[in-house]
Amino acid sequence: MCKVIAIANQKGGVGKTTTAVNLGIGLARKGKKVLLIDADPQGSMTVSLGYDHPDELEVTLSTVMLKILNDGNDCEISVEEGILHHAEGVDLMPANLELSALEVYLVNAIARESILKLYVNAVRAKYDYIIIDCMPSLGMMTINALTAADSVLIPVQTAYLPVNGLQQLISTINKVKRQLNRKLKIEGIVMTMVDFRTVYARDIFEKIHLTYSDSVGTFETYIPISVKAAETSAEGKSIFEHCGSGKVAIAYGELTKELLEHEGE
Numbered sequence: 075m076c077k078v079i080a081i082a083n084q085k086g087g088v089g090k091t092t093t094a095v096n097l098g099i100g101l102a103r104k105g106k107k108v109l110l111i112d113a114d115p116q117g118s119m120t121v122s123l124g125y126d127h128p129d130e131l132e133v134t135l136s137t138v139m140l141k142i143l144n145d146g147n148d149c150e151i152s153v154e155e156g157i158l159h160h161a162e163g164v165d166l167m168p169a170n171l172e173l174s175a176l177e178v179y180l181v182n183a184i185a186r187e188s189i190l191k192l193y194v195n196a197v198r199a200k201y202d203y204i205i206i207d208c209m210p211s212l213g214m215m216t217i218n219a220l221t222a223a224d225s226v227l228i229p230v231q232t233a234y235l236p237v238n239g240l241q242q243l244i245s246t247i248n249k250v251k252r253q254l255n256r257k258l259k260i261e262g263i264v265m266t267m268v269d270f271r272t273v274y275a276r277d278i279f280e281k282i283h284l285t286y287s288d289s290v291g292t293f294e295t296y297i298p299i300s301v302k303a304a305e306t307s308a309e310g311k312s313i314f315e316h317c318g319s320g321k322v323a324i325a326y327g328e329l330t331k332e333l334l335e336h337e338g339e
């Protein structure tokens with residue numbers, strides 16, 4: 075059975091892409107077959123896996139989504155089309171700027187929220203996990219990701235208390251759940267870039283736990299701040315390859331285990 079997880083938060087720079095890449099590769103290191111889907115026109119996931127010029131890629135997520143939009147249910151999707159195979163054992167459906175044009179196009183399309191889901195359904199039999207890296211907005215691409223997903227994992231940066239933003243995200247998730255995807259679950263909040271040297275970090279950390287651990291769920295594992303994490307995206311590697319003994323690699327290893335425990339594995 076394949077599980078599809080969207081990594082979402084409309085706030086920018088909270089660690090969505092870093093979490094999607096390292097959780098995906100963490101799962102692959104545990105023997106799982108993993109597809110990473112870059113659903114952000116910035117192509118950060120594509121670049122951080124070492125594909126430095128996403129605009130030169132011939133087939134990307136926007137190519138396959140456009141095909142589905144044009145052909146509807148008659149569309150034949152080849153499971154290999156556009157897929158890149160990364161050296162660390164994950165597959166990637168890349169993205170580039172064309173995805174923002176597609177997002178505009180989606181607004182007037184029939185079944186506009188379910189286009190990514192049709193793609194995911196066509197390829198999911200091949201994988202144990204599909205992880206979708208969302209863009210920092212609650213626009214049509216993120217709605218597509220939430221509609222295609224079984225669960226959503228929410229990275230939250232502990233630099234400030236993100237109450238309003240989180241409420242808005244949770245209410246969007248609930249709306250998608252009511253109207254488009256009844257089975258959507260919240261996998262939990264993961265706190266990222268945690269820096270207990272700052273005055274407020276522990277305070278915010280505890281407040282988030284207190285406020286959300288029952289209602290939404292929070293992961294026990296948190297991701298500490300480290301320059302090593304920032305370096306990996308420039309290297310096209312995971313944190314496990316870049317600095318396997320460091321605290322961020324250990325944390326992403328723990329996060330992977332915690333996620334597998336959700337499945338009872």
Ligand SMILES: Nc1ncnc2c1ncn2[C@@H]1O[C@H](COP(=O)(O)OP(=O)(O)OP(=O)(O)O)[C@@H](O)[C@H]1O
Nearest residue numbers: 086087088089090091092210267298299300303304
């Ligand atoms: N644990 C960490 N410690 C230090 N820096 C980190 C850590 N995790 C991520 N970063 C860095 O913080 C920046 C933002 O991270 P990332 O790109 O993963 O966030 P994002 O939520 O995907 O951003 P966007 O909203 O633009 O898509 C990047 O430069 C990344 O390398």
Ligand SMILES: [Mg+2]
Nearest residue numbers: 090091114118
């Ligand atoms: Mg990102």
